[in-house]
Amino acid sequence: MTPAELSQAVQAAVSAAVEAGELAVAVPEHVTVERPKNRDHGDYATNVALQLAKPAGMPPRAVAELLAARLRETTGVAKVDIAGPGFLNITLDAAAQGLLARTVVEAGQAYGRNEALKGLKINLEFVSANPTGPIHIGGVRWAAVGDSLARVLRATGADVTTEYYLNDAGVQITKFARSLQAVANGKPVPEDGYVGEYIGDIAKAITDGVPGVLDLPEDEQLQVFRAEGLKLMVAEIKRSMEEFGVHFDTWFSEKSLHESGAVEQAIDRLREQGHVFDQDGAIWLRTTDFGDDKDRVLIKADGETTYFAADAAYYLSKRDRGSEVSVYMLGADHHGYVNRLKAIAACAGDDMDRNIEVRIGQFVKMLRDGQEVRLSKRAGNIITIDDVVDWIGVDAARYMLARSSTDSTITIDIDLVTSQSNENPVFYVQYAHTRMCGVARKAAELGVDKGAAEDFKPELLATQWESDMLGALGEFPRVIATAGELREPHRVARYLEDLAGKYHRLYENCMFLPKGDEELTDTHRARLWLVEATRTVLANGLTLLGVSAPERM
RNA sequence: GCGCUCAUAGCUCAACGGAUAGAGCACUUGACUACGGAUCAAGAGGUUGCAGGUUCGAAUCCUGCUGAGCGCACCA
Numbered sequence: 001m002t003p004a005e006l007s008q009a010v011q012a013a014v015s016a017a018v019e020a021g022e023l024a025v026a027v028p029e030h031v032t033v034e035r036p037k038n039r040d041h042g043d044y045a046t047n048v049a050l051q052l053a054k055p056a057g058m059p060p061r062a063v064a065e066l067l068a069a070r071l072r073e074t075t076g077v078a079k080v081d082i083a084g085p086g087f088l089n090i091t092l093d094a095a096a097q098g099l100l101a102r103t104v105v106e107a108g109q110a111y112g113r114n115e116a117l118k119g120l121k122i123n124l125e126f127v128s129a130n131p132t133g134p135i136h137i138g139g140v141r142w143a144a145v146g147d148s149l150a151r152v153l154r155a156t157g158a159d160v161t162t163e164y165y166l167n168d169a170g171v172q173i174t175k176f177a178r179s180l181q182a183v184a185n186g187k188p189v190p191e192d193g194y195v196g197e198y199i200g201d202i203a204k205a206i207t208d209g210v211p212g213v214l215d216l217p218e219d220e221q222l223q224v225f226r227a228e229g230l231k232l233m234v235a236e237i238k239r240s241m242e243e244f245g246v247h248f249d250t251w252f253s254e255k256s257l258h259e260s261g262a263v264e265q266a267i268d269r270l271r272e273q274g275h276v277f278d279q280d281g282a283i284w285l286r287t288t289d290f291g292d293d294k295d296r297v298l299i300k301a302d303g304e305t306t307y308f309a310a311d312a313a314y315y316l317s318k319r320d321r322g323s324e325v326s327v328y329m330l331g332a333d334h335h336g337y338v339n340r341l342k343a344i345a346a347c348a349g350d351d352m353d354r355n356i357e358v359r360i361g362q363f364v365k366m367l368r369d370g371q372e373v374r375l376s377k378r379a380g381n382i383i384t385i386d387d388v389v390d391w392i393g394v395d396a397a398r399y400m401l402a403r404s405s406t407d408s409t410i411t412i413d414i415d416l417v418t419s420q421s422n423e424n425p426v427f428y429v430q431y432a433h434t435r436m437c438g439v440a441r442k443a444a445e446l447g448v449d450k451g452a453a454e455d456f457k458p459e460l461l462a463t464q465w466e467s468d469m470l471g472a473l474g475e476f477p478r479v480i481a482t483a484g485e486l487r488e489p490h491r492v493a494r495y496l497e498d499l500a501g502k503y504h505r506l507y508e509n510c511m512f513l514p515k516g517d518e519e520l521t522d523t524h525r526a527r528l529w530l531v532e533a534t535r536t537v538l539a540n541g542l543t544l545l546g547v548s549a550p551e552r553m
Numbered sequence: 554g555c556g557c558u559c560a561u562a563g564c565u566c567a568a569c570g571g572a573u574a575g576a577g578c579a580c581u582u583g584a585c586u587a588c589g590g591a592u593c594a595a596g597a598g599g600u601u602g603c604a605g606g607u608u609c610g611a612a613u614c615c616u617g618c619u620g621a622g623c624g625c626a627c628c629a
Contacts, residue, residue, distance in 0.1 A: 036571095038572070047571060085610075086609085130629085171628075172629055281627085296627095332558065333622095333623060334624085336557075336624040339557095360557080362623095363622080404566060405567080407558075407559070408559075409621095427591060428592095431592080432592095478569095482569060494566095494568085497576065508592070508594085511587070514588095553591075
């Protein structure tokens with residue numbers, strides 16, 4: 001019996017009580033059934049009686065009594081206790097619980113997928129770092145979290161488009177081009193330019209790739225460095241993202257918004273909605289109508305469009321391309337943008353509480369020799385995505401960055417992670433997976449297997465360790481659904497750590513294979529189903545995080 | 554000055570308003586002639602920054618305070 005099925009059973013118990021006239025409430029659309037932390041509280045617990053007590057005008061425990069009586073009649077339910085203020089503690093019979101192992105194995109890679117967000121069209125934008133340098137550690141966090149979130153959302157049935165917004169127009173690119181040009185000509189980079197080895201590398205690639213570029217007039221030369229530098233830098237970013245296991249469906253060019261007239265069209269559309277006004281020679285969007293602390297300029301008095309105007313056009317582009325929910329993942333230094341971005345959606349006539357989500361994530365702090373390493377894209381000693389991968393590898397990097405809530409600043413001690421990578425939780429989880437594969441290898445060696453599905457005896461999975469394991473396996477679909485709904489992929493990582501721990505304990509306490517001259521028993525076979533089910537969930541979960549599930553380490 | 558975010562064990566971090574706040578690491582003590590010991594068991598470690606409030610129930614929600622990070626352009 002899965003938690004979802006149990007939840008329906010509880011709901012049915014409420015319905016039955018209502019129909020019998022014993023309970024005067026509206027039947028809740030969804031009943032929460034959860035694994036209690038304390039196993040003395042049964043396999044599952046529900047607080048539904050506490051929640052219905054007030055509307056029913058009855059004491060919580062009286063409501064609980066009504067429901068408990070009906071639940072005890074439910075197939076697969078072994079015991080129902082009423083505890084504390086009115087919790088219902090439900091214990092399943094071993095067979096009903098054990099059946100889950102076969103369910104999981106038979107579902108395979110599909111186990112855990114659900115339809116919590118079925119059909120929802122989501123545009124998920126993340127990283128979007130300026131193409132004026134390599135991706136630095138902050139961007140790496142969004143790459144890990146954003147890509148995992150995309151995978152999680154897809155597992156909940158959402159139709160997700162991942163997108164990288166390339167700021168390929170504007171003065172930063174010009175500064176970048178001037179820096180390349182200066183270095184190529186053996187001159188010092190301008191005061192406000194970009195420095196770092198990569199500037200020299202790209203400059204050299206351009207002078208090598210475009211013979212005679214240095215003989216061109218200065219203006220033409222700059223154009224070459226701008227165009228070629230941008231191309232090379234974007235290619236470099238794409239390469240590092242792909243190597244990190246992160247794929248973007250769309251690389252969206254800011255410049256294209258300006259060149260196609262999309263920015264002007266966007267302003268016209270916002271004007272039609274009545275939120276655009278002229279003042280002091282500039283054209284403004286009245287974002288203060290929707291919670292922004294000041295109105296924003298779209299077109300400056302000198303006729304130039306602002307970056308904000310491009311933001312507006314970009315949002316409308318996402319909308320025009322079918323996005324129902326546009327999710328922006330921004331760094332903490334962009335929190336001031338939340339209100340103005342949401343106001344764009346509202347000014348366009350959209351629901352700013354549904355059609356747009358701006359998620360702010362905190363920074364990653366890097367320590368080396370006990371000192372914080374300051375991150376500056378313009379400084380030479382930046383920590384890039386390639387540095388991180390070199391030090392700790394893609395798996396550990398992705399896992400470490402994705403296992404924490406983006407609300408928390410996280411601190412990564414480079415010395416610790418590089419010198420003692422065994423302490424990394426990802427190894428704990430991956431090791432559990434290799435152990436399960438080891439069991440399968442050993443079974444093959446012994447020439448035994450878990451047997452046919454119809455011979456599986458779920459009631460033999462009856463020890464506390466097996467029960468714990470089965471309970472955890474049953475949670476997986478809900479973990480994914482919650483992670484998707486809350487946009488918090490770190491929940492998957494935490495779940496896997498718990499699952500791995502339960503497996504390690506199961507391993508210590510239950511033999512899966514016969515030893516010595518023993519015969520393979522039905523208990524062994526049932527446990528082999530459980531091991532295979534656990535391996536399936538662990539592998540599925542690691543895939544959602546973009547982390548490999550190794551057979552050997 | 555105004556605003557946003559954060560504050561949980563020695564460290565790094567969890568905890569859809571639920572029961573005794575949990576993991577990993579580090580520390581102490583144990584466990585390998587069995588499926589991989591990169592493991593497990595036990596122990597120790599907390600006034601969830603402070604003070605109020607709402608609630609049957611608060612780390613979680615509200616108010617105030619303290620501390621930290623960040624942001625407040627006709628820049629991009």
